[in-house]
Amino acid sequence: xxxxxxxxxxxxLKGKSYSVVVGxxxxxxxxxxxxxxxxVDLGIQKYFHGNxxxxxxxxxxxxxTKEFFLREKTKSDKISYIYNGLAGKGSAMGSxxxxxxxxxxxxxxxxxxxxxxxxxxWIERLTRPIVxxxxxxVTPYYVRHKxxxxxxxxxxxxxxxxxYGQKVRQPIGGDFGVSLEMVQKYxxxxxxxxxxxxxxxxxxxWMTTTAICDxxxxxxxxxxxxxxxxxxxxxxxxxxxxxQVVGTLFExxxxxxxxxxxxxxxxxxxxxxxxxxxxxxxxxxxxxxNLKKISSDGINEKWKFISSILPKDLSNTLExxxxxxxxxxxxxxxxxxxxxxSYKKHEIxxxxxxxxxxxxxxxxxxxxxxxxxKSEEFAEKAIEKQLKDFExxxxxxxxxxxx
Ligand SMILES: Nc1nc2c(ncn2[C@@H]2O[C@H](COP(=O)(O)OP(=O)(O)OP(=O)(O)O)[C@@H](O)[C@H]2O)c(=O)[nH]1
Ligand SMILES: [Mg+2]
Numbered sequence: 001x002x003x004x005x006x007x008x009x010x011x012x013l014k015g016k017s018y019s020v021v022v023g024x025x026x027x028x029x030x031x032x033x034x035x036x037x038x039x040v041d042l043g044i045q046k047y048f049h050g051n052x053x054x055x056x057x058x059x060x061x062x063x064x065t066k067e068f069f070l071r072e073k074t075k076s077d078k079i080s081y082i083y084n085g086l087a088g089k090g091s092a093m094g095s096x097x098x099x100x101x102x103x104x105x106x107x108x109x110x111x112x113x114x115x116x117x118x119x120x121x122w123i124e125r126l127t128r129p130i131v132x133x134x135x136x137x138v139t140p141y142y143v144r145h146k147x148x149x150x151x152x153x154x155x156x157x158x159x160x161x162x163x164y165g166q167k168v169r170q171p172i173g174g175d176f177g178v179s180l181e182m183v184q185k186y187x188x189x190x191x192x193x194x195x196x197x198x199x200x201x202x203x204x205x206w207m208t209t210t211a212i213c214d215x216x217x218x219x220x221x222x223x224x225x226x227x228x229x230x231x232x233x234x235x236x237x238x239x240x241x242x243x244q245v246v247g248t249l250f251e252x253x254x255x256x257x258x259x260x261x262x263x264x265x266x267x268x269x270x271x272x273x274x275x276x277x278x279x280x281x282x283x284x285x286x287x288x289x290n291l292k293k294i295s296s297d298g299i300n301e302k303w304k305f306i307s308s309i310l311p312k313d314l315s316n317t318l319e320x321x322x323x324x325x326x327x328x329x330x331x332x333x334x335x336x337x338x339x340x341x342s343y344k345k346h347e348i349x350x351x352x353x354x355x356x357x358x359x360x361x362x363x364x365x366x367x368x369x370x371x372x373x374k375s376e377e378f379a380e381k382a383i384e385k386q387l388k389d390f391e392x393x394x395x396x397x398x399x400x401x402x403x
Contacts, residue, residue: 003084004098005084006082020123023057023109024036024069024110025092027089030063034068036115043123053079055078059091101183106179107127107180109176117225119225125273136178137178137182137220138176139176139220141224151238151246152173158391162391163263166267166270197243197248209252218270223274233285235287235364236290257401292324296321297358298358299358326369
């Protein structure tokens with residue numbers, strides 16, 4: 001099997017045994033990775049008697065991320081290497097899975113290297129449901145600012161929930177607890193997966209969807225408090241990530257068609273482990289004017305293709321977004337369903353996902369306007385309402401999917 005990590009790592013780890021492996025993917029995170037390593041180490045000391053390995057899987061950082069990681073004094077063993085394979089977060093995580101599998105480590109945890117709010121007890125929250133035999137896969141359940149996680153809120157959370165019947169609030173949060181069985185399940189999938197967007201930012205939605213549809217135990221969520229990390233302005237930095245995540249989500253819809261076609265009724269909330277701490281997330285500012293402008297410009301640029309995909313009434317409605325870079329929830333849902341159904345045509349996949357990006361920007365711009373000056377609870381209710389609308393229009397999806 002393609003190793004994905006350097007040979008010397010294998011030699012150095014020969015004969016070692018750990019109760020937990022904590023993987024930290026990184027690319028230019030020298031400012032924060034030392035802190036993450038130190039906190040993870042404290043978590044391993046407290047919850048795993050110090051018997052853990054911290055693995056930094058780096059993408060060839062130019063800012064000495066590896067050095068900062070290795071320089072941090074920890075009691076736990078730690079290693080850092082540059083993974084082999086396609087550049088991306090997924091390759092970094094895939095290489096850690098291979099290390100866990102080689103070591104037969106019963107649990108693997110992933111945490112991002114740009115996290116500033118991580119606490120030692122996150123390690124317990126992300127692993128206890130697995131240690132207790134209740135779950136094979138634990139997702140993060142954090143308090144995020146209403147404008148952080150726009151891909152999650154507007155597509156990944158509602159669509160994954162209503163398709164597969166389980167409400168997982170942060171399906172692409174990035175911080176996960178994974179059992180050895182689940183790691184082996186991931187590694188048993190065709191190796192070509194690691195040549196797709198799963199090797200990039202598609203990894204999280206792929207892991208979560210696979211765990212829901214193909215896992216041996218229920219998915220749990222870990223209450224973690226606030227997620228404070230290097231935030232991104234949706235209009236400026238989230239385009240490529242959107243393509244990788246949503247492309248993977250649509251592709252998985254084909255794979256798990258028989259699962260979601262049969263699911264009926266309201267989705268169930270995946271159990272949450274731990275009390276939700278009372279915290280206030282760091283505010284994020286979004287440049288709405290920029291968002292509307294790039295949305296409207298992008299829709300205009302791709303209009304010929306977009307209008308060829310959509311039914312007449314829907315493209316008529318979307319004419320407004322073309323002018324003003326805004327979009328209401330119900331039109332957004334229909335557009336998503338149309339694009340998901342068309343995604344079955346492999347030859348237009350790239351054009352589809354590229355065209356959906358500016359439409360997504362319009363939805364984000366409107367969401368920001370709808371919730372501006374409103375509380376976090378108000379925004380959360382709006383997200384839940386949108387999920388309900390995704391659910392009630394599921395028959396539209398089925399109809400379009402079947403052609
Ligand atoms: N090795 C490697 N790690 C990466 C790469 N891209 C991102 N990462 C790491 O993956 C983690 C998450 O990436 P972020 O860019 O913070 O994305 P995010 O927080 O999931 O996404 P947002 O919530 O949208 O900001 C971080 O630890 C990054 O360093 C990459 O190409 N290679
Ligand atoms: Mg981040």
